[in-house]
Amino acid sequence: MIGYISRRILFALVLVFAVSSASMVLARLAPGDYVTATLGAGARREQIDAERARLGLNRSFGAQYRDWLAGAVRFDFGRSMQYDRPVTDLIPESALNTGILAITALVVATLIGLPLGVVTGTRPNGVVPSAIRGVSLVLLSMPPLLTSLLLVFLAARSGWLPVGGMTSSGGGGLADVLRHMVVPVAALALPLAAMFERLQSQAMSETIGQPYVIATYGRGVPLSRVIWRDALKNALRPVASVYGLVVGTLLSGSFAVETVTAWPGIGQLMLGALRARDVYLVAGCAAAGSIFLALGTLLSDVALAWVDPRSTG
Amino acid sequence: MKYFGLTLLAVIVAAAVAAPVVAPYEPDRSFRGLLNAPPALVHPLTLTHQLEQRYEQDLTKRVPLEWFAHGRLVSSSDERAPLLLLGSDGYGRDVFSRLLYGARLSLLVAVASAAGALLLGGLVGGIAGYAGGLLDDLLMRGSDFVIVLPAMYIALALRSAMPLVLPPAQVFALLTGIFAVVGAPFLARGIRAIVRSEKRLDYATAASSLGASHTRLLLRHLLPAARGFIGVEITMLIPAFIVAEATLSYVGLGFPDPVASWGTMLQEARTIRAFTDFPWLLSPAAAMFLLVLGLNLVVQHTGVAPVYNDTDASSRRSRTDPDAVRS
Numbered sequence: 001m002i003g004y005i006s007r008r009i010l011f012a013l014v015l016v017f018a019v020s021s022a023s024m025v026l027a028r029l030a031p032g033d034y035v036t037a038t039l040g041a042g043a044r045r046e047q048i049d050a051e052r053a054r055l056g057l058n059r060s061f062g063a064q065y066r067d068w069l070a071g072a073v074r075f076d077f078g079r080s081m082q083y084d085r086p087v088t089d090l091i092p093e094s095a096l097n098t099g100i101l102a103i104t105a106l107v108v109a110t111l112i113g114l115p116l117g118v119v120t121g122t123r124p125n126g127v128v129p130s131a132i133r134g135v136s137l138v139l140l141s142m143p144p145l146l147t148s149l150l151l152v153f154l155a156a157r158s159g160w161l162p163v164g165g166m167t168s169s170g171g172g173g174l175a176d177v178l179r180h181m182v183v184p185v186a187a188l189a190l191p192l193a194a195m196f197e198r199l200q201s202q203a204m205s206e207t208i209g210q211p212y213v214i215a216t217y218g219r220g221v222p223l224s225r226v227i228w229r230d231a232l233k234n235a236l237r238p239v240a241s242v243y244g245l246v247v248g249t250l251l252s253g254s255f256a257v258e259t260v261t262a263w264p265g266i267g268q269l270m271l272g273a274l275r276a277r278d279v280y281l282v283a284g285c286a287a288a289g290s291i292f293l294a295l296g297t298l299l300s301d302v303a304l305a306w307v308d309p310r311s312t313g
Numbered sequence: 314m315k316y317f318g319l320t321l322l323a324v325i326v327a328a329a330v331a332a333p334v335v336a337p338y339e340p341d342r343s344f345r346g347l348l349n350a351p352p353a354l355v356h357p358l359t360l361t362h363q364l365e366q367r368y369e370q371d372l373t374k375r376v377p378l379e380w381f382a383h384g385r386l387v388s389s390s391d392e393r394a395p396l397l398l399l400g401s402d403g404y405g406r407d408v409f410s411r412l413l414y415g416a417r418l419s420l421l422v423a424v425a426s427a428a429g430a431l432l433l434g435g436l437v438g439g440i441a442g443y444a445g446g447l448l449d450d451l452l453m454r455g456s457d458f459v460i461v462l463p464a465m466y467i468a469l470a471l472r473s474a475m476p477l478v479l480p481p482a483q484v485f486a487l488l489t490g491i492f493a494v495v496g497a498p499f500l501a502r503g504i505r506a507i508v509r510s511e512k513r514l515d516y517a518t519a520a521s522s523l524g525a526s527h528t529r530l531l532l533r534h535l536l537p538a539a540r541g542f543i544g545v546e547i548t549m550l551i552p553a554f555i556v557a558e559a560t561l562s563y564v565g566l567g568f569p570d571p572v573a574s575w576g577t578m579l580q581e582a583r584t585i586r587a588f589t590d591f592p593w594l595l596s597p598a599a600a601m602f603l604l605v606l607g608l609n610l611v612v613q614h615t616g617v618a619p620v621y622n623d624t625d626a627s628s629r630r631s632r633t634d635p636d637a638v639r640s
Contacts, residue, residue, distance in 0.1 A: 019462065023470040137613070141606035143556045145563070149579070149598045156588040163585065252465035256560050267465075271564055274469060282470065289466045297461060 001305065008301050012294030020077075020287035024068060024279060028061055034081045034277045055081050068280065077287065078280030082273065087284035090269065095288045097166065098265035101257070102250045102292075104185045109192035114239070116193075117200025121235070122208055122227050132197065139194035144253035148187035148260040155183050164262040184261045188253050192246065199242060203235040210234075241304055247296030251289060318610025325604050329416035336410035337388045337396045340573040344395055344405040349591045357394035365590075400593035402581045408593055411573040412600055418574040422488055423554040427547045429493025434500025435536060435543075441501070442508030443531050453505065456498035464495045468557065472566045481572045488558060488567065496550045503546060507539040548612045552605040559601060575601055
């Protein structure tokens, strides 16, 4: 078990290192740099050179990468040229916003998707299960990009909910943030809930056909108890194993949701950094993204290993 | 329901293929004075509020439609009162025509990416499954690595290695390449598992003892066994690619503006006014939904749970591949 976990941690570290270096290299390879992107075409030669020297962009790529790497092991990811603040200052704020969005969406999706999946999985016929299945299928065909466009459209037309950003201008209390969260969280959670519903439904319908479930029912245990206690426990495993992979989906989905709803998360930060050719910030954002992913996969692997020891191998 | 899905797909594909005939106008044809105009069929529009771009239909007049003229299915007979089935965008271009031409590009990107992913995934998976041993380990570790990468961020980083504005042909090649690489591991894993188990079956041994070379055995006998898996996997990758193109174009990292793709059209709808006042600009989103719904209906009723993204591919993978569960 410990060997398994330490192997997973090592893998996570390699992942974070590879992703951040790769994006550093790629962002640097791109033609143009921060100076040409901000000063524009009209800038004088000396001005460009001076600005490059100030930001350390005139060094060779090897030297720049070596310095960045040497800093990175000490958790110093360089200084953002765009905001003139250390990257490690900028990222936690955005990462927290993305984290709030993603985790809330995951919880909401689980709370909606799993119970509904149990209902549809145990009842093949009936109006309610059919309706749920239909809605699920529709939502499955709407990736977060589409749900967020639809919800922003509804919110903007009706005026019930604020659209865009995390707080109203001038700031606001927790209630204000919560009101702003409704649209992005729903946009991210709905397709996910539909996916959980389908998976849980499938697992459930397979489980209730098993002899032990029928035997329990045959001994007079009430049906609801058989379903919600005995069968559910076993039917949860296939769904639980998906959670690790969902992290990647959440991250990609939250990028789309963040851009549509202007949620100030890590995707937004990275997009801005890419446009401005702010290489250190790009690398930092990619690192943060891969840390999210590595952490998510690690947690779910450990949880799965704990639930089902066969999976450690 | 399956036939409904198939019909939906057939209509979308036919509309895309026949775009030059079905679309009333060229995708880059702009009608000055009709910026952000609402849908208009037979009654001409008049601008009532310049600044807010509000229009009114003149219900007293009718502009006759021209059927089968100038090589097009239908068009308006009066150039000043065009047929705008889905309104016009901020440059006065017909949204419906752009939607049809955009479908061509969006579908082409998705299909080309899927083909690339199949080629790459089939190669990697086939070789890994056939050769086994160290090569198998290396190739599969590589695929595992690509699978867990944050795909959207990788696409962003790779896209950023190029200038922000590129000619459409280069964007096409770039997007297709990125999507193929990101999508290939999903195919590779499944194909490897299938090739690995098929290779031990009698028919493979028979073919090999009859003198079939490795290449022939792999291409003619083992890979065809993965047909069903490949079909399902491709149907799930295509929607993911379409949405990815749309997302990248939406944030301005995809195709440049005059080109019509569903993503660049959505970019037109980035302002809040598009949502409140010009909802017809969102029609590419509706088109995307219908396409994905059609694919999902077809996949679901062929016996596999539909999911638009990578998660299902992996959950099914663990069912088909006993090795995947252990590793």
